[in-house]
Amino acid sequence: MNCNLCDKPLTDKIYQSETARSLTSLCTLYESSTQVYFCHGCAHVQSIEIANIDNYYDSDYDILVESVEEDQVYEVVNGSTIYRTEHQVKTLIDKVELSSEMKILDYGCAKSSTMRALIVNRPDIQAHLFDVSDRYIPFWEKFLSNDRWATYVVPGTWNGFFDVVTSFFSLEHMAHPQNALSNILQVLKPKGIFYGIIPNVFTNTADMIVVDHINHFTDVSLTCLLRNNGFEDIEIDDKSHRGALTFKARKEAVRSADDNLPAPSEIQKVFNETLKIAQFWKSIDSKVRDFERSIQYNERFAIYGAGFYGAFIASCLQQPERIACVIDQNPFLHGREMNGASIVSPIELPDDIKVILVGLNPAHARKMIEDIPEFSRRQLSYFFL
Ligand SMILES: [Zn+2]
Numbered sequence: 001m002n003c004n005l006c007d008k009p010l011t012d013k014i015y016q017s018e019t020a021r022s023l024t025s026l027c028t029l030y031e032s033s034t035q036v037y038f039c040h041g042c043a044h045v046q047s048i049e050i051a052n053i054d055n056y057y058d059s060d061y062d063i064l065v066e067s068v069e070e071d072q073v074y075e076v077v078n079g080s081t082i083y084r085t086e087h088q089v090k091t092l093i094d095k096v097e098l099s100s101e102m103k104i105l106d107y108g109c110a111k112s113s114t115m116r117a118l119i120v121n122r123p124d125i126q127a128h129l130f131d132v133s134d135r136y137i138p139f140w141e142k143f144l145s146n147d148r149w150a151t152y153v154v155p156g157t158w159n160g161f162f163d164v165v166t167s168f169f170s171l172e173h174m175a176h177p178q179n180a181l182s183n184i185l186q187v188l189k190p191k192g193i194f195y196g197i198i199p200n201v202f203t204n205t206a207d208m209i210v211v212d213h214i215n216h217f218t219d220v221s222l223t224c225l226l227r228n229n230g231f232e233d234i235e236i237d238d239k240s241h242r243g244a245l246t247f248k249a250r251k252e253a254v255r256s257a258d259d260n261l262p263a264p265s266e267i268q269k270v271f272n273e274t275l276k277i278a279q280f281w282k283s284i285d286s287k288v289r290d291f292e293r294s295i296q297y298n299e300r301f302a303i304y305g306a307g308f309y310g311a312f313i314a315s316c317l318q319q320p321e322r323i324a325c326v327i328d329q330n331p332f333l334h335g336r337e338m339n340g341a342s343i344v345s346p347i348e349l350p351d352d353i354k355v356i357l358v359g360l361n362p363a364h365a366r367k368m369i370e371d372i373p374e375f376s377r378r379q380l381s382y383f384f385l
Contacts, residue, residue, distance in 0.1 A: 005225045008041030015278040018285050022211035027311035034211050043270040044221035049175045049214045058133045073330045085113040091240045096195050100124040102163045108170030111139045158187040167196035172213040181229040188251045195248045197241050204243030205277045206308050218270045220262045228259045288316035291383045300324040301355040306333045306343045310359025314339040324353050346374040357383040
């Protein structure tokens with residue numbers, strides 16, 4: 001296997017899951033092990049791609065398709081919920097100057113709730129959409145006319161047409177990100193802007209073990225990818241979107257011919273940090289099971305978090321039938337099930353439950369639990385990843 005970004009052979013496997021079962025970004029089980037490699041050529045972190053990847057995104061990948069409004073919680077501040085879409089729109093407006101009548105393309109857009117929300121605030125902007133599946137057209141039809149989108153193949157009439165191309169949580173899924181970048185370069189006007197968000201494996205460490213995230217970009221490998229594919233003025237920021245890297249780059253006026261790889265010292269620094277994350281995930285299965293054994297055999301418990309971290313904890317348990325419920329603050333998930341247990345709000349936690357396994361990003365988990373008033377009034381004990 002070669003690096004998706006710099007094409008060097010990948011020889012350094014830094015992580016392999018203990019079992020032959022993995023979890024996808026949609027928290028569904030996938031019958032294969034997760035294997036992650038580090039590229040010493042460009043500091044990219046890369047997983048083995050899942051089988052039949054094109055078919056997976058065309059037919060099986062159902063992100064947030066239950067309703068137009070369904071969204072993910074970005075954060076809860078003083079009891080009020082901020083959704084991912086509204087945060088993404090705010091960050092886009094902060095970072096990219098959007099002038100009137102500007103043409104913008106959301107590439108790999110799924111439902112594109114971001115464009116839908118953007119044009120509510122800015123009806124003067126001409127939004128367009130592209131994805132490798134037809135399944136989101138019913139959502140697109142609700143806010144754009146059908147000359148504003150394309151699926152599978154980027155139309156030739158779009159060449160040099162766009163001022164801005166966006167990509168929200170899409171590049172990490174791609175087996176051939178250069179092909180996407182080549183398309184994006186082609187459709188941008190001279191000096192057009194490519195703006196995007198991808199997971200940051202250093203601040204949202206579960207990204208390493210999400211089996212359908214082939215690419216785990218580091219700021220070093222992302223810079224290398226953009227620079228070697230026709231972009232300049234590259235800005236990468238790890239603060240604007242929690243757990244993610246936000247980037248902005250400009251189409252080069254004149255395409256530079258030489259490919260540049262990062263300095264060995266830069267690569268070594270990223271490698272050391274990456275190994276720490278791999279080590280964390282190698283030991284975590286047994287940590288969860290040790291804790292499970294420490295709970296009285298007839299006692300039921302709850303999992304906090306119906307997202308990836310919660311699903312990961314559930315997948316480690318020897319007796320998942322002991323999960324009484326899964327607690328989550330996202331109202332779109334209430335009433336659904338995870339591992340056969342109901343997803344409920346914090347206030348609905350049954351009185352007899354005393355133990356909660358917290359399935360949240362370890363970087364923020366303790367603070368998020370402290371901020372839940374329904375829990376602070378009760379005698380609860382917690383397990384943190
Ligand atoms: Zn590489």
